[in-house]
Amino acid sequence: MAEPIEILNAALRCANANLEQSLVADPQIRERADYIARNLKNRAGVRLLMACLLAKLHRPDVDIRKPYTEIGDTDAFSGRTYDERYITNFINEHNLPCNSTTAFLTPALRNRNITLTKDVNLVGKPPQLYQAVLSLLDDVHNGRLAADTLMAEIVRLLLIDRNERQRRIEALVATLNTTKDAVPLSSEDIVNLIEKHMSLKGTSRLSVLVVAAAYQSAEEFLRERVLTLQAHNAADIQTGALGDVEITLIADDKVITSYEMKNKRVSRADIDRALQKLLLSDRRVNNYIFITTEPVRGRSRLRTISVS
Numbered sequence: 001m002a003e004p005i006e007i008l009n010a011a012l013r014c015a016n017a018n019l020e021q022s023l024v025a026d027p028q029i030r031e032r033a034d035y036i037a038r039n040l041k042n043r044a045g046v047r048l049l050m051a052c053l054l055a056k057l058h059r060p061d062v063d064i065r066k067p068y069t070e071i072g073d074t075d076a077f078s079g080r081t082y083d084e085r086y087i088t089n090f091i092n093e094h095n096l097p098c099n100s101t102t103a104f105l106t107p108a109l110r111n112r113n114i115t116l117t118k119d120v121n122l123v124g125k126p127p128q129l130y131q132a133v134l135s136l137l138d139d140v141h142n143g144r145l146a147a148d149t150l151m152a153e154i155v156r157l158l159l160i161d162r163n164e165r166q167r168r169i170e171a172l173v174a175t176l177n178t179t180k181d182a183v184p185l186s187s188e189d190i191v192n193l194i195e196k197h198m199s200l201k202g203t204s205r206l207s208v209l210v211v212a213a214a215y216q217s218a219e220e221f222l223r224e225r226v227l228t229l230q231a232h233n234a235a236d237i238q239t240g241a242l243g244d245v246e247i248t249l250i251a252d253d254k255v256i257t258s259y260e261m262k263n264k265r266v267s268r269a270d271i272d273r274a275l276q277k278l279l280l281s282d283r284r285v286n287n288y289i290f291i292t293t294e295p296v297r298g299r300s301r302l303r304t305i306s307v308s
Contacts, residue, residue, distance in 0.1 A: 003058070011148065014155075036049060042124070043098050043099040044109070044124070047098055047103035048104070051080075079103075223249060224257075225250050229244075260290050260291070262292045266294075
């Protein structure tokens with residue numbers, strides 16, 4: 001039986017060879033695969049599906065619906081192992097639009113020990129996504145679709161999504177290059193433009209980018225730099241990050257300032273979670289700063305705690 005890396009590479013070759021045409025004949029199955037692979041709200045579903053498919057292709061005797069060894073059956077397997085050991089490297093190597101961390105640590109999938117049948121409620125959002133994943137697992141389990149065909153189809157859809165995104169970025173960069181000689185915006189215009197963007201729905205990531213961009217622009221003068229931003233939907237507990245934006249001295253990896261962005265009013269629970277995160281971390285920061293898009297009302301009370 002082929003090794004997992006060989007299986008993934010074979011799926012990639014098949015996907016590239018059929019990039020313009022779907023590999024799935026059944027229209028309902030094809031629609032489910034497209035919905036999962038190109039869902040912008042939740043990227044955990046596609047990693048769950050790929051991990052289960054990879055396990056089935058690597059070990060044909062397993063039940064693709066049993067990605068938890070805690071189930072205790074001989075045909076169960078560790079979906080998280082396949083996800084972290086093979087899927088992560090594969091999506092990073094080919095820059096595929098997926099979560100940077102395993103799907104099996106998301107709330108819908110962690111601490112499970114059940115067979116993922118079609119009637120299971122994973123309590124994930126959007127629910128249609130998880131139902132579509134369960135339906136595809138059932139399709140493969142009952143022989144309505146071959147695992148290698150579905151794997152290649154998912155990779156094909158991810159490649160299409162990646163290529164479309166890259167073309168959009170290249171078009172934006174080309175537009176910027178044509179405006180090099182244009183009169184720059186005033187500070188007031190820039191602030192107004194950012195405010196208008198931040199008032200729109202779905203722009204919670206913008207506050208993170210604003211702070212990161214400000215530090216990048218002033219890096220030479222501050223002698224500080226921004227560490228690589230983590231995925232917007234990746235939990236800090238998975239990435240090891242102390243906040244949304246982490247600042248360090250140039251030529252050093254030690255975080256000295258951490259920013260936590262909130263697209264809502266900062267609550268006492270938010271502060272308590274930050275303190276808990278700092279207490280559990282072996283890293284120490286000089287400043288931990290909350291930035292909120294909501295007005296700060298009343299008198300703020302500052303609390304200090306020793307984390308040494």
